[in-house]
Amino acid sequence: MQANMEVRVFHGKRTGPTIFVSAAIHGDEIIGTEIIRRVMKKLHPGRMSGTVIFVPVVNMFGFITHSRYLPDRRDLNRSFPGTEKGSLASQLANIFSTEIIDHCSLGIDIHSAAQHRYNLPQIRIASGNPELRELALEFGPPVVIEAELRPGSLRALAREAGVDMLLMEAGEALRFDEFSVLTGVNGILRVLKKLGMIDTKRLGKRGVPPAQATRTVWLRSTRGGICRMISPSGSKVHKGDMVACISDIFGDGEEAILSPVDGIVIGHSNLPVVNQGDALLHIAEVRIFDTVGERLEKIEDAITSNQLLDEDEVI
Ligand SMILES: [Zn+2]
Known part of the structure; x- marks a missing residue:
């Protein structure tokens, strides 16, 4: 070729x-x-x-x-x-x-x-x-x-x-x-x-x-197991919100993944089975955060x- x-x-x-x-x-x-x-x-x-x-x-x-x-x-x-x-x-x-x-x-x-x-x-x-x-x-x-x-x-x-x-x-x-x-x-x-x-x-x-952003952050899995995605792409998240939760196959040992910023989720993994360190979510820290949810809907x-x-x- x-x-x-x-x-x-x-x-x-x-x-x-x-x-x-x-x-x-x-x-x-x-x-x-x-x-x-x-x-x-x-x-x-x-x-x-x-x-x-x-x-x-x-x-x-x-x-x-x-x-x-x-x-x-x-x-x-x-x-x-x-x-x-x-x-x-x-x-x-x-x-x-x-x-x-x-x-x-x-x-x-x-x-x-x-x-x-x-x-x-x-x-x-x-x-x-x-x-x-x-x-x-x-x-x-x-x-x-x-x-x-x-x-x-x-x-x-x-x-x-x-x-x-x-x-x-x-x-x-x-x-x-x-x-x-x-x-x-x-x-x-x-x-x-x-x-x-x-x-x-x-x-x-x-x-x-x-919405406009100059900084984005990746959130990684803190353990291997089953991931429940709580805030998929397009979600507005506050700093400290639980955006995903990982447990073992019995549902025990839950670990919450928290957003470190006020922002919008701009990317997420579709795979529920995760390894420690896998990239789960990508969040853009946005300016003028208060009106962002409403604006996303309008767009x-x-x-x-x-x-x-x-x-x-x-x-
Ligand atoms: Zn590409």
């Missing part, structure tokens, strides 16, 4: 920015493949300004084998910028860098949680970029998280190349869930509109702004009630 990548380019009638939307850099994180399919059905180049490069599956090798990695177990998202004659991961990273990123001013890269885990739909951005923050808020997910970038990641490379990146995390590996898909379709169309690439009044208002309503997104209709 050799490194190649299938893309579809929507080249608008009028001039405008060039952006990319990519999915399945981790081959088993396939939610973005469905999001891209639905976004493409909504667009027509004759009504667009600028260009969108769609890459529904960046890591086709992992996609086919239901695996996060390349066949040699390398992680594509730690292989950027890559080289022409390196490992398969390095070659794919190089193709993505030179053929796609170098031509764009913005990228939207879509991931999901790992297998047996779920992530509340969220946008992650590099910290300290007010214009990018505006776009992330316009995307309209439940939560926007600003954080430092991982070396070797697509986002780190993109920043060096002067390309802004929105990273979407949503749902579970190897699964499609409607809320994650709708959040993605809605958000991408909204960003395109904000950039002046599509002009439609039919997207509706964004509604309340997403969810706005995303799921947008009838336009149910139709196979060009906007």
